[in-house]
Every structure is written in C-alpha cells, then in structure tokens.
Amino acid sequence: MTTCSLCGKEDLCFTCPYCKGVYCGDHRLPEGHGCPAMHQVREDAKKKVARSVGDEEYEDNQTWASVMPKRNQKRIQKKTRRRRFSSQELRDLLIACVLVTLVGISILGSPYGIVLALQRFAFYITSSFWWVPIGMILIFLLSFIGHELAHKFTAQHYGMWSEFRMTSMGYYLSAIAIIFSVPIFGTGTVYTSGTNNRDHDAKANLAGPLSNFFFASLLVVVAIFATIALSSAMLSNVLFLVQYGVIINGILGLFNMIPFQPFDGATVKDWNLSVWITLTIGLISMVIIGYLVIPMLYL
Ligand SMILES: [Zn+2]
Ligand SMILES: [Zn+2]
Ligand SMILES: [Zn+2]
Structure with missing residues (x-):
C-alpha cells in the first residue's frame, strides 16, 4: 500500500513511467495527474503509431487515441477534428x-x-x-x-x-x-x-x-x-x-x-x-x- 501523491488515497498505487510520480488507479495515466512530462507522452504515442504506419515523421494528435483509455477517445477525436492538417x-x-x-x-x-x-x-x-x-x-x-x-x-x-x-x-x-x-x-x-x-x-x-x-x-x-x-x-x-x-x-x-x-x-x-x-x-x-x-x- 502506498499513497497517491495527487489525492492522498491509500490504494494499490502505480508509478508513472514519465514523471516517476506515484498515483492511485484513478490518477495513474499521464493526463489523469496532469503529468509534467506530457510532451514526452505525446512524442511516444506518435512514434508508436508512426512505426505501425511506416512513417516516422508525421505530427498529429489524433494518433494518441490508440494509446489513450477509451473514456478519453471521444474528447480527443473531437479536439483533432478541428485541426485537420499537420x-x-x-x-x-x-x-x-x-x-x-x-x-x-x-x-x-x-x-x-x-x-x-x-x-x-x-x-x-x-x-x-x-x-x-x-x-x-x-x-x-x-x-x-x-x-x-x-x-x-x-x-x-x-x-x-x-x-x-x-x-x-x-x-x-x-x-x-x-x-x-x-x-x-x-x-x-x-x-x-x-x-x-x-x-x-x-x-x-x-x-x-x-x-x-x-x-x-x-x-x-x-x-x-x-x-x-x-x-x-x-x-x-x-x-x-x-x-x-x-x-x-x-x-x-x-x-x-x-x-x-x-x-x-x-x-x-x-x-x-x-x-x-x-x-x-x-x-x-x-x-x-x-x-x-x-x-x-x-x-
Ligand atoms: Zn489519486
Ligand atoms: Zn506522470
Ligand atoms: Zn486517387
């Protein structure tokens, strides 16, 4: 048992691989605790998808959707629909x-x-x-x-x-x-x-x-x-x-x-x-x- 450094809840906690902070189940994802290394998270998401499409260079937020939890996908897609061109x-x-x-x-x-x-x-x-x-x-x-x-x-x-x-x-x-x-x-x-x-x-x-x-x-x-x-x-x-x-x-x-x-x-x-x-x-x-x-x- 550890303590979430955001809400203080005692739970089975997780370490964020980006900022090394310790968080509960609700706050373990980078966007769940406003991760200070968010740019790094984005960069990794892009690379991950870029590798799967065989294009190393493109920039597009839409690609996060594949690595983000389900409940956030709708919101992210809405956001990227406004930005159609990288x-x-x-x-x-x-x-x-x-x-x-x-x-x-x-x-x-x-x-x-x-x-x-x-x-x-x-x-x-x-x-x-x-x-x-x-x-x-x-x-x-x-x-x-x-x-x-x-x-x-x-x-x-x-x-x-x-x-x-x-x-x-x-x-x-x-x-x-x-x-x-x-x-x-x-x-x-x-x-x-x-x-x-x-x-x-x-x-x-x-x-x-x-x-x-x-x-x-x-x-x-x-x-x-x-x-x-x-x-x-x-x-x-x-x-x-x-x-x-x-x-x-x-x-x-x-x-x-x-x-x-x-x-x-x-x-x-x-x-x-x-x-x-x-x-x-x-x-x-x-x-x-x-x-x-x-x-x-x-x-
Ligand atoms: Zn928490
Ligand atoms: Zn983090
Ligand atoms: Zn054509």
Missing part, C-alpha cells in the same frame, strides 16, 4: 501546389518544353487575356489537389488517419513534366490508416476520381452558360479553358480508375463492380465531350 502535411501540400503550378505553366510550351512555355506565359500575362494562363493554373491546381483532398477528407470523415505526403517518385515525375511540358502530375499520395470497414475504405478511394468527374461536369455546365451569354472573342477563350479542364479531369480520373493496385480503381472495382463501370463510363464521356463536343460550341 505542419508536415501543410509543407508537403505547399510543395505540391508549387510543382503543379509549374507543370501548369510548362504545359503552355507543349510539346517544346519549359523555355517556350515561359516565353508564351510572359506574352499571355501581359496581354488582355492574362486570365487565361491564370485560369489554366487554377484548373490544374483544383483538379489535382482536389483529387487528393477528396481522398483525405473522406477517410477522415470515417475516422481514419489520413495525410498527404510528397513522394520521391513525385519529385522526379514533376521535374520531368516541368522540363519537357508533359502533363504527368503525380507529386504525392494520401496515406490512410487501415480500417476494417470495406465500405469506408472503398469510398475513400472512390472520392478522388469522383471529384474529377464532378469538376468536369461543373465545367460542362459553365460551357453551356458561356455559349449562351458571351461574345465570340471572350467565348473562345472561356471554351478553351473549359475544354482544357474537362479533358484534364477526365484523364486524371480515368488514370486513377485503372483496376490494379496501387490505383484507386482497384479497391473500387473489388468493392462494387457496377460503381466502377458507371464512373469509368462517366469519365470516358467527359474525355469525349472535351475533345469532340466542346469544339462544336465554337461554331
């Missing part, structure tokens, strides 16, 4: 945005590379249609980053840990895309903790290509309204942007629907074949609309 993730997202922007500029020089792209960009940006290259970059960013964030937010919605990270392959592919004006845009990937729920896992995978389908559909609606409302000089520039966005999203979505791992399509197809077929047909339609139907609106 600092490492924000850094990687910023890098990805910069790279995707550069790829977006480089595409202007297609197929001659970055030098011509920069000349054309300079020409465009000083003309009265300066908003065309800006629009292209925005469409590129929304298509690409939107796809990744759709994965992330859906996974987080179902209570999974999920964060975007740059990959070394992503740096390599982006560099090639920027230098040679080719539209490959894999910069990173969304890591998601596993779940036993097959529906949740499949929906988190589905969310990426589905976001591209919705974005493309939205742009088709914009094309229809633009055709009704705009004068011809303005219209051709708007339709150029819309066509570009519809094709980019159709191809990006289709590419990810490839039914083999590690593509999103593999999980979706194994989960529900008709969902996979429907979305694939939808995305093919978008590519066809982009290449064949939108050019007809110029007439």
